[in-house]
Amino acid sequence: MSYKKQQSYVERIDWSLVMLYVLLALIGILSIYSVEHRDTDISFIMSDKNYWKQLVFFGVSLFLAFVILVMDSKFFTSIPFLAYLVGVIFLLLALTPLGKGVKGSHSWLNLGFFTFQPGELMKLFTSLTIAKFLSLQEVNFQTMKHRLMCAGLALFPAVIILLQNETGLALVYFSFFLAMYREGLPNIVLVVGFSVIALTLATLLIPKDILFIILSVLAIVLLYLQRKRLRRNKEILFLVAGIWFVGVMFSQVIVPFAFKNVLQAHHIDRIYSLLGQEVPEAYIKIKKSGEKVRTGTSDYNVSQSKIAIASGGFLGKGYLNGTQTQYNWVPEQRTDFIFCTVAEQFGFWGSSLLILIYSLFLLRIVHVAERQRSQFSRVYAYCVAGILFFHMVINIGMTIGLAPVIGIPLPLVSYGGTSLMTFSILIFILIRLDADRQMVLR
Secondary structure, eight states: OOHHHHHHHHHOOOOHHHHHHHHHHHHHHHHHHHHHHHTOOOOOOOOOOOOEEEEEHHHHHHHHHHHHHSSHHHHHHHSHHHHHHEEEEEEEHTTTTTTEEETEEEEEEEEESSSEEEEHHHHHHHHHHHHHHHHHHHOTHHHTHHHHHHHHHHHHHHHHHHHTHHHHHHHHHGGGGHHHHTTTHHHHHHHHHHHHHHHHHHHHOOHHHHHHHHHHHHHHHHHHHHHHHHHHHHHHHHHHHHHHHHHIIIIIIHHIIIIIIIIOHHHHHHHHHHHHHOOGGGGBBBBBTSOOOOOOOOHHHHHHHHHHHHTTTTTTTTTTOOHHHHHTSSSTTTTTOOOOOOOOHHHHHHHHHHHHHHHHHHHHHHHHTTTTTHHHHHHHHHHHHHHHHHHHHHHHHTTSSSSSSOOOTTTTTTOOHHHHHHHHEEEEEHHHHHTTTTOOOO
């Protein structure tokens, strides 16, 4: 390769994305260091400290980034379906004795020399597969068949991850609908999605009998308002009756069944803590011994997180001066609750700056997505944007008490080797594809 061509390739790399990536990763390492630093530490290099492990993971991630940037971009269009199959196999293996249980879930795979979470890696494989599927010439996303197939590719891993009792990670796979929406998924899907959320909340907050009456009254009122059209078109009657029946079945059967037989005790506790209510007797889990499962842990976590954020004020207490941080009052403050560490030490302005950096990162990815000639690259970019957006919003939301505590890390900032490397690979594949944005990849 000539120097001129090499220079041309280097210039095509989106260095603003690279710099934002490095900035967020360094913020994460410094935040983890502030959690674990003690005045008695004899050295910065301490192999038993998580901040040092995160620094090593960051070094490995940079090496992987370099490898990705020197690869042929066509490689990433040739592997998606095979990678997806391998990812599903890894997910299933995690349910076998090769799997490792962590905090009630069975989502880690122990290969002897290396332990990782297949569900994190599967986000990458699913992103590539959806991009590949939608870019196939024979695929018409305007047909119901191909829409259902694409939705199946996104949600099938989520079903396996639910079997691993890793609900938070499973929910991330709904972020792929952002890319599908960009490619022509109709607005009715969003309407149905928000309706399901609203009906679920109503089911949890309103007694079943009263909710049944409310749904029935709404159906009758709707039929009355459409009485003139009803005379000419009897299909309206069947449509309203069908919606009413689905709503009643969802609120009276599906939601109660899910809370009694699918969700774990801590999931139910987190949801009702968010709603500010006690868990109903019907949903309290009973151990084999007949003892009720204790709840309330997530409420304590969020309360301590709020205290840490509030104590930071506008300017913060200063780096390494957070009392909640230094005295370990906030559980999981290296991982799920890392945002409160930033908020306590740097206050409102520091928290706002971090959110601004994430916002710039997401906007840049969307800008990169829209300048692609290749549908494969555009869909993949929106998959990455959706994953990052979902992680950021839910993690910060649960830290400040606006979302259930479902164990979702803050991208590139929370501690975790698998998470950091997965996000790094996701981002640098995007950067590599963007460097060849004038090509039409399939």
